[in-house]
Every structure is written in structure tokens, then in C-alpha cells.
Amino acid sequence: MIRNSKIFQAGGWVREGDSLYIERQADQKLVEYIERGERLICLAEPHQSGKTSLLHKTCDELQARGDLLAAYIDLQNIITHGALEMQSYFSIAKKINKVFGLSNDEIKKLREKHEGQNPKAFCLNFIKSLSRLKKKIVIFIDELGFIPLYDLAFDGFFSSISEAENVTFVLAGVFSTKLIGKKSPAFFDAEKKFLPIYDFTRPEMKEFDQLFDQFPNIDSQRVIDDIYKWTSGQPYMSQKIGETITASFLESSLPPNSTTVNVDKIVENLFLKDYIYSDNSLASANANFNLFLEDPVRCETALKIYENLLNTENALPKADLLNEFSTDSQEAEYILDDLCVCGLTDIDENSNVKIKNKIFRTVFNEKWIKLQREDEDKTAATTASFTPNE
Amino acid sequence: MKALAGLYGKRSLFIYGAFGAGKSPFVDRLISEYVAHDSQVLWVRINFSDFSSDALETIDSLWKQIVVVVAKQTNQELAQVTGNWEEYAGLVTVQVSVFDFFDNMFKNLDRTLILVLENAHEIIDKPYVNFFFDNLRGLIGERHFSDALRIVVSMISDFEEAQDLSVASPFFNFSLGIHLSALDEIQIAQLLESYDFDNSEETIRKIKELVGGNLYLVSTLLEHTAEANQDIRQVLASTDVNRIFDSRLETLRSLISEVDGAERILDGFKEKDAISIQTSNLDKNVYDGLAKIGILNRENRETEILYSIEGNRLKTFVGDSFSNF
Numbered sequence: 001m002i003r004n005s006k007i008f009q010a011g012g013w014v015r016e017g018d019s020l021y022i023e024r025q026a027d028q029k030l031v032e033y034i035e036r037g038e039r040l041i042c043l044a045e046p047h048q049s050g051k052t053s054l055l056h057k058t059c060d061e062l063q064a065r066g067d068l069l070a071a072y073i074d075l076q077n078i079i080t081h082g083a084l085e086m087q088s089y090f091s092i093a094k095k096i097n098k099v100f101g102l103s104n105d106e107i108k109k110l111r112e113k114h115e116g117q118n119p120k121a122f123c124l125n126f127i128k129s130l131s132r133l134k135k136k137i138v139i140f141i142d143e144l145g146f147i148p149l150y151d152l153a154f155d156g157f158f159s160s161i162s163e164a165e166n167v168t169f170v171l172a173g174v175f176s177t178k179l180i181g182k183k184s185p186a187f188f189d190a191e192k193k194f195l196p197i198y199d200f201t202r203p204e205m206k207e208f209d210q211l212f213d214q215f216p217n218i219d220s221q222r223v224i225d226d227i228y229k230w231t232s233g234q235p236y237m238s239q240k241i242g243e244t245i246t247a248s249f250l251e252s253s254l255p256p257n258s259t260t261v262n263v264d265k266i267v268e269n270l271f272l273k274d275y276i277y278s279d280n281s282l283a284s285a286n287a288n289f290n291l292f293l294e295d296p297v298r299c300e301t302a303l304k305i306y307e308n309l310l311n312t313e314n315a316l317p318k319a320d321l322l323n324e325f326s327t328d329s330q331e332a333e334y335i336l337d338d339l340c341v342c343g344l345t346d347i348d349e350n351s352n353v354k355i356k357n358k359i360f361r362t363v364f365n366e367k368w369i370k371l372q373r374e375d376e377d378k379t380a381a382t383t384a385s386f387t388p389n390e
Numbered sequence: 391m392k393a394l395a396g397l398y399g400k401r402s403l404f405i406y407g408a409f410g411a412g413k414s415p416f417v418d419r420l421i422s423e424y425v426a427h428d429s430q431v432l433w434v435r436i437n438f439s440d441f442s443s444d445a446l447e448t449i450d451s452l453w454k455q456i457v458v459v460v461a462k463q464t465n466q467e468l469a470q471v472t473g474n475w476e477e478y479a480g481l482v483t484v485q486v487s488v489f490d491f492f493d494n495m496f497k498n499l500d501r502t503l504i505l506v507l508e509n510a511h512e513i514i515d516k517p518y519v520n521f522f523f524d525n526l527r528g529l530i531g532e533r534h535f536s537d538a539l540r541i542v543v544s545m546i547s548d549f550e551e552a553q554d555l556s557v558a559s560p561f562f563n564f565s566l567g568i569h570l571s572a573l574d575e576i577q578i579a580q581l582l583e584s585y586d587f588d589n590s591e592e593t594i595r596k597i598k599e600l601v602g603g604n605l606y607l608v609s610t611l612l613e614h615t616a617e618a619n620q621d622i623r624q625v626l627a628s629t630d631v632n633r634i635f636d637s638r639l640e641t642l643r644s645l646i647s648e649v650d651g652a653e654r655i656l657d658g659f660k661e662k663d664a665i666s667i668q669t670s671n672l673d674k675n676v677y678d679g680l681a682k683i684g685i686l687n688r689e690n691r692e693t694e695i696l697y698s699i700e701g702n703r704l705k706t707f708v709g710d711s712f713s714n715f
Contacts, residue, residue: 012531056533076528080485081449081518091482111481
């Protein structure tokens with residue numbers, strides 16, 4: 001089902017009424033988890049997978065119902081360089097108050113009470129105080145990946161989550177459970193439900209039809225097949241290709257009655273010609289790999305897992321893939337999760353693991369693995385230098 | 391056109407290129423063309439080069455400075471703005487104060503605001519630079535005023551550095567990257583035509599050989615020729631042609647000297663006529679630094695040295711293609 005069908009949008013979250021939004025299994029599952037009372041729901045997914053669009057849409061729908069209160073918080077609008085733990089909690093509290101139309105007097109008093117001593121107590125008491133609203137509350141917190149990047153301790157927040165009887169937290173972002181847990185052990189301990197957001201299925205991508213309809217001579221099914229062949233339904237990449245196709249017709253660089261859409265060439269231009277620097281989605285996958293798997297031992301395990309996947313066209317059962325690392329299977333599982341959150345791999349509903357799609361397979365190839373294994377200054381091997389002729 | 395289309399489509403922009411690529415004139419033209427389309431839009435142009443070192447010192451001081459300028463140019467009551475800011479200073483993070491400022495402003499401002507942040511490379515070495523770009527992304531993604539706010543950032547940078555600028559949530563996800571690269575033959579021909587100069591292949595070839603397509607230097611050459619009321623072919627044939635660029639060359643040398651290790655490498659060019667490019671262990675920082683200045687042009691996996699410092703001579707060399715993988 002689609003919400004609207006005006007244009008393709010590659011990049012940024014989809015606002016209702018503006019662009020193509022395709023509902024997926026996660027849309028229904030999220031509401032289901034909230035309604036059955038899950039306290040902490042986590043969406044740890046790569047960039048441009050549709051997390052923010054899903055959060056906004058669900059928040060709007062819940063607010064419209066009237067029987068509960070919902071607030072959306074973007075940590076990118078709260079946390080900044082040098083932020084202190086108490087500042088961060090107070091800022092979040094102030095934001096929540098603003099959304100719910102509450103006065104800031106209470107939180108100011110709370111802060112004075114715990115000034116300089118106990119950010120955790122401030123956080124706990126604020127979350128508990130939300131019970132006075134006498135309604136179920138859902139708080140969506142986006143961009144959780146900021147927490148380890150800013151080297152923030154959020155332990156007080158995670159340990160407070162279970163204390164609020166009537167509050168469900170939905171946390172989303174490009175985050176590594178391991179990295180967050182490093183400074184906030186309470187995150188490991190918190191009882192949480194992870195909700196995967198799967199890429200578009202081929203049937204779901206049929207919705208692209210209506211945007212290609214305006215070009216009657218295009219064989220839209222074939223074009224969508226070609227897009228899917230490269231993207232396996234990754235939302236951003238699929239939309240980017242769709243956007244490029246429609247733009248090329250609208251800008252008249254192709255004749256209006258043309259049937260020629262060379263998806264392979266479009267993919268080459270958009271995603272392959274400059275390898276990881278062709279597109280931000282690839283550059284950020286690479287950057288996140290380096291961030292999440294900075295530790296050399298973890299990095300090597302990740303590369304071995306990835307290499308095994310690269311050596312086969314098929315998906316591999318997760319248990320088989322991790323069998324080699326049975327001495328520390330929990331750690332291997334965290335590493336595999338990190339690979340998925342970076343965007344390099346995917347795990348399906350049957351716990352089969354594969355490389356994200358053909359674009360990723362082409363860019364993050366054997367040479368990329370080799371570079372990762374080499375010295376930290378990897379570009380030394382790939383950068384030209386200038387020496388005078390002898 | 392891509393930039394204008396982006397703004398009309400409610401996208402923010404990231405304009406980047408080497409030194410002298412023409413970012414400021416590009417922004418000038420962007421504003422004038424957009425205003426012709428929509429005179430109701432409000433443009434606030436902020437140049438980071440005008441900020442004091444104190445203002446650039448921390449992310450807090452930078453944002454406060456930006457907010458003050460925006461408040462003044464949007465005719466807001468400055469005392470109220472700073473009062474609101476001070477009420478929660480230290481209690482909340484600066485990003486919350488920034489958000490509240492824009493939120494309050496847009497409640498009263500019934501216009502679109504395009505905020506232009508020029509010479510943003512002034513903060514490139516600051517520890518908070520990545521977070522600043524993430525904060526920008528947060529602002530333009532904010533649903534309450536995302537329809538009313540667009541941000542245009544321009545800076546000396548190249549593509550790889552631009553990609554690295556956002557840490558957690560890439561600025562490019564929301565903004566459209568506009569890379570101002572060296573002029574190609576067609577663009578040089580168009581410029582020559584605008585001056586009513588000879589635009590033969592030979593003239594274009596000589597210009598490319600001399601200044602490698604750098605807009606700054608091409609403009610210097612053409613303006614000088616126009617002011618001297620001379621024929622461009624005569625100017626190019628003159629043995630004194632290099633003198634036209636003397637002051638620009640000094641600026642260039644000063645920029646190069648700020649790239650650690652660059653002088654040592656370029657020293658090697660002094661006595662030579664040609665340079666061969668080999669894959670070896672050039673320090674990435676030097677390479678990146680030279681690319682940003684415009685000494686190198688790194689596109690489509692080819693590296694072209696645009697010019698070398700050899701006394702006062704400028705020469706262009708084209709290197710072998712190289713591949714990352």
C-alpha cells in the first residue's frame with residue numbers, strides 16, 4: 001500500500017503528501033509492539049533505510065488517535081559537541097515538555113535538586129513524573145547513533161526506562177549495541193525488542209509503476225526489475241535511480257517517447273564510478289564500518305564474515321556463518337549485527353545472511369577487504385604522488 | 391540550474407570546490423536568480439571569514455554568533471533573543487537553544503529563509519566541525535520549519551572531504567552537493583565569448599595550459615586583457631603573461647605553505663619541465679590539501695596537476711589515470 005505518489009525522493013525522510021512512501025511489514029509491526037506494551041523497541045538500521053519516515057508516520061498516527069500521547073525527539077537537535085550528561089537529559093526533558101505542552105518549572109526544580117551530583121536521578125524522576133499524565137505515552141527518539149559518537153554516558157536514561165509504567169520508548173538510529181553498551185552498560189541490561197526494517201520486496205516496488213506511468217512508452221516492469229536487480233529493494237538507492245530516470249525524461253535529455261532506460265548505466269554513474277565516494281550511502285557505510293569495527297580483532301572477524309558472503313552468491317544461514325567463531329559466539333553475533341547496521345549485509349526473516357545488494361557487492365569487493373586489512377593510512381596505496389622525471 | 395532546481399525543490403545546498411573555483415560569484419548569481427523567481431524569500435548571508443577567532447572557538451560561540459546575525463537581519467528583538475538564550479544557557483545544549491530560536495522565529499516570520507554560510511572551511515580544523523554539520527542536518531530535517539528553512543553552505547573542499555564531514559547522519563542526505571570544478575573547454579569558450587574575445591581552439595588550449603581551468607585565474611586573465619584593451623592572443627603570446635598572476639600567485643603560495651609537507655614536494659618541480667605521476671606513498675593529508683587549493687584536480691579517477699610553482703611559471707600537467715581498486 002502506498003500513502004501518496006507524487007515524486008521519488010532520494011534522501012531525507014518522507015513527509016506525507018510530498019513523495020512516494022511504501023508501507024512495509026515494519027509499519028504494522030511497530031504499532032503492534034507498542035499496543036502490546038513493549039517498553040523499549042529498537043530500530044538499529046543503516047542510513048536511509050526509512051527509520052525516520054516510519055517514526056514520524058507512526059507518531060502522527062498515534063497522536064491522531066487521541067487515546068495516547070506521542071512525541072518525536074531527534075537527538076541531532078539536542079546533543080552537540082561537548083554536551084554534558086545532565087545537559088542532555090534536561091534538554092530531552094524540555095523537548096518532551098514542549099511537545100506535551102507542559103511547563104518547565106518542574107524540571108527546573110528537579111535539576112536544581114540534582115545539580116552537579118546526579119544526572120541519573122534527574123532522568124529517573126523525570127521519566128517517573130510522566131505517569132501523572134494518566135495516558136499511555138510513546139516517545140520516539142531518533143539518531144541514537146549520536147550517543148557513542150559524542151562519547152556520552154546515557155546510563156541514567158537506559159536504566160530509567162523500565163521505571164515508567166505508562167511509557168514506551170522507541171529508539172532508532174545507526175547504532176552499534178556494543179558501542180552504546182560500552183559507556184552505557186544499562187543498555188545491555190534493558191529488556192528490549194529489536195524491530196528489523198526489511199528493504200522493499202519486489203512486489204512492494206510495484207508502486208514505482210505510478211511514477212513511471214507518465215512515460216507511457218517505458219516498460220516499467222522491466223525497469224523496476226532492473227532496479228531491483230541492483231538494489232534488492234534498498235529504499236534510498238531504488239528511489240535515487242527512479243528519481244534519476246524521471247529527471248532525465250523531464251529534463252528532455254531523453255526523447256519523450258523513448259523506451260530506452262539503461263539502468264545499468266545509471267547505476268554506474270550514481271554508485272560505481274567513484275567507488276565508495278560515488279554516493280554518500282556508500283561513503284557512510286564505509287565510515288560506519290571503520291567506526292563500529294575499529295578494534296583490529298573485531299575488524300578481522302567482520303572481514304572474515306564478509307569475505308565468506310562475498311565468496312558465494314547465495315545467502316548463508318546465520319548459524320553456519322558464525323559457526324567458525326564458536327569460541328565467542330555472542331561477540332560474533334554483535335559483529336554481524338554491526339555489519340548489518342553499517343549497511344553492508346542483511347539478515348532476512350529466516351536468519352539467512354547476504355551482502356546487501358549488487359551495488360554493495362561491486363563496491364565493497366575483494367580489493368576493499370584488502371585495503372581494510374592494510375595499514376591505517378589506506379589511501380597511501382591508492383593515491384598518486386608526483387616525482388620529477390629523472 | 392541544478393542548484394536552483396534544488397532550492398525550488400526545498401533542498402538545502404552544499405557548494406564546494408577548490409580555492410578560486412568561483413563559489414562566491416556562484417552564490418551571488420544563485421541569489422539574484424532565485425529572487426527573480428521569488429522575491430518573498432529572505433536571504434541571510436553569513437561569512438565565517440568575518441567572524442573573530444573567539445566566535446569560531448567553540449560550537450556554542452559559533453551558533454550564538456550565527457543566531458545574532460540572523461536575528462538582526464530578520465528584524466527580531468535582539469534583547470529578547472539573547473534573553474531567551476541566556477535563560478537556558480548551560481541548562482540545555484546549544485542545539486536546543488538554536489532550535490528554539492528558529493522555532494520561535496518561524497512562528498512570526500511568514501517567509502522562507504535561506505541561510506547562506508560561506509567560507510565554512512574556516513571551521514574545518516575545529517574539533518566540533520563534524521558535529522556542526524550534523525546539527526545543520528538536524529535543523530533542515532526538523533518538520534516544524536523544514537518547509538521554511540533552507541541552508542546553503544559553501545566552502546573550499548573536495549568531494550572526499552565533503553563526504554567525511556558529517557559523522558552520524560550525513561548532511562548530504564538532505565542537502566544537494568554542488569561541486570564547482572575547474573572550467574572545461576566549453577566553459578572557457580563561453581567566457582571568452584562574453585568578453586568578445588577570440589575563442590578559437592588554440593586560444594582555449596593556451597589558457598588551459600597556462601591556468602588549468604581555474605576560474606579565478608581565467609577571470610584574472612580576461613579582466614586584465616579587457617582593461618588593457620588588448621587582443622587575448624597577443625596577451626597569451628607575451629613573455630610577460632605570467633606577471634598578470636603575480637598577486638594571485640602569492641595568495642596561492644601562502645595557501646600551499648599551510649599544507650604541511652606540500653612545499654617539500656613542490657620544491658621538486660622547480661628545475662623540471664614535466665612530472666610523471668606514480669602510485670606511491672604520498673601522504674593523504676598533503677594530497678587532500680593540494681586538491682583543496684586547486685593544485686590538483688581529482689575527478690573521474692584521474693589526477694591532473696593544474697599548475698606547479700616554478701619560479702613565476704604556471705604549467706599544467708596531466709597525470710596517468712589511477713584507480714582506487
